[in-house]
Amino acid sequence: MTVKWIGDAAQELGLSPLDAVEILASRQEYPMNGLLDEDRFKTLRLMRGSKRLETSGSQPMPVPDRLASPSTVPIPTPPPQAHAAPPPAPVVTAPPPVPEPFAPAPPPVRPPVGERTSVTAPLQTIPGREGEKTVILSPIEPKE
Amino acid sequence: MGLLKDFLRIDADRRSALATVRQEAQSHRLRIEELGAEARRKRDEIGMLEEELRRLAEDVARTEELLLDLEARREAHDRDTHERKVDAVRSGLAHDRADGFRIAEEFRQLRGTFEGERTRLLAEADTGRMMDNFFQIEAFLKDTGTPIPDAARKALMKERQDLMARIGPLVAPPPVPDGVFKATVVYSTLEEGEPTAVVAVGLPDEADVSGPHDLSALLLYASYASVVEKIGPGVPRPRRSDGVVVYEQPAGSRPADEVALDLFLAVEDGLRKGAAAAGVPCELTGVFLEPEIASAVFPRGDARGI
Known part of the structure; x- marks a missing residue:
């Protein structure tokens, strides 16, 4: 899993760093060490579009001109057939069974999104029976 | 008669x-x-x-x-007091900037050297083997269920020490500066025109191309993130006034001093969290400024956007 500095991530996505900070912080997902994991980078990339839409303002839909000629050609209705057989009598069928009310499944319980649950959050040390173990942290990728 | x-x-x-x-x-x-x-x-x-x-x-x-x-004499004393307070605030913030710059430089050098050493070690062929040996020795030494003869324990300790000397940066925590990041966070209200809450802190300038070793950028982003988290998106961006980071927020219908206190708490909390995330000891002091002092130190329009 690669970790990106928020300044590099913002530059890669064409944002200013404070824009990126605001996007993540408004979702309570900003890591205070400024290092973004892949999930947060994806979030930033997804939210970048909405951020730009919000900042660019809404675009009104053009109202069609009613007096203008339609661009489609109307299709004439077919004439009724002279010797056509009368339509069959409607068949009386039993009403379909009433379906049982469907109860949607409850949403899955997820831990609250925040600094503690982030990938870049400090690891919690849980001493086991064999004592503490040292974990190697993946180094930060050097900037290109 | x-x-x-x-x-x-x-x-x-x-x-x-x-x-x-x-x-x-x-x-x-x-x-x-x-x-x-x-x-x-x-x-x-x-x-x-x-x-x-x-x-x-x-x-x-x-x-x-x-x-x-x-x-x-009283008016002269008031003017002198006002000027001295303004100078004190400016010099305090400038001192914080200089002190923060020193800590940030030390942080950048330490972390840069550390990451360079990690990169160099990871590029070497023997690093993987040495790390395996190191962690096996670690596990063996910490395993209390298996008795180890004294001579063997001594040899393992020496081997562990040798390995630590060679691959230390890969198993050691990142270094932190010896100094303490000290800053005074001042907050007040600007009463001229629209009532506005203002919070300022003497942070050094962030590097042109910031990185994870840029303590100034890290603290600035953390403080802004905390402001967005606590106050909400859409808050005004911080600006630089004479190099000092200044947050301003219009009070709206709320009392300006109450808004200033909320903004101050958010900025202070963000700075603390950012410093803690970088592993840098941090001492922050909050000072409320009189509005006329704040108006003199942080005039409106004297801004450089960040």
């Missing part, structure tokens, strides 16, 4: 009436003399009172001059 008797009686009456009139005239004359003496006495008293009044008027004039002088 009767006539003579009448004349004598009339003369006697005249004489007695004359004596009575003389007595009354004498008493009135005495009364006039008493009144004259009293008038002279009163005139003397009036003269003394006028003299006293003149002296009192002179005293009043002198006291008024003293009061005017005191007022002028």
